[in-house]
Amino acid sequence: MSLHITPEMCEAMYGFLLTTPPFRSWYRQKKLPSSDEVAFHVIASKLIRGDHELTPEGETIIRISAGLVETVSELHATMAHEMIHTYLAVACPGDRAAHGWRFWRAASCVCRHHMLSEKAF
Numbered sequence: 262m263s264l265h266i267t268p269e270m271c272e273a274m275y276g277f278l279l280t281t282p283p284f285r286s287w288y289r290q291k292k293l294p295s296s297d298e299v300a301f302h303v304i305a306s307k308l309i310r311g312d313h314e315l316t317p318e319g320e321t322i323i324r325i326s327a328g329l330v331e332t333v334s335e336l337h338a339t340m341a342h343e344m345i346h347t348y349l350a351v352a353c354p355g356d357r358a359a360h361g362w363r364f365w366r367a368a369s370c371v372c373r374h375h376m377l378s379e380k381a382f
């Protein structure tokens with residue numbers, strides 16, 4: 262049986278992760294918005310688990326796919342992944358490499374703290 266992901270679950274997961282390292286320190290450095298400053302959308306993609314967008318107006322949007330994210334563990338890993346993109350969009354705005362060295366350096370730290378597999382990340 263799969264979890265039917267909702268925007269409220271996404272917001273709750275994001276808010277929870279903000280209380281954990283390394284997101285907590287990124288949030289304190291104002292490099293991550295609070296959960297009520299992010300628009301959470303659930304999409305049905307079978308191609309991507311999630312994505313992130315920082316609009317020209319400065320709004321952060323995180324989309325999670327209910328087509329591929331079906332468990333709390335998958336929501337945890339996918340939200341953590343998108344939060345790294347959100348962090349880097351603020352911390353390194355000129356970096357256009359979606360999964361470049363900065364991403365993997367941050368992902369390594371997140372995976373170590375959260376016992377997530379970098380291979381599946």
Ligand SMILES: [Zn+2]
Nearest residue numbers: 342346359360
């Ligand atoms: Zn990514």
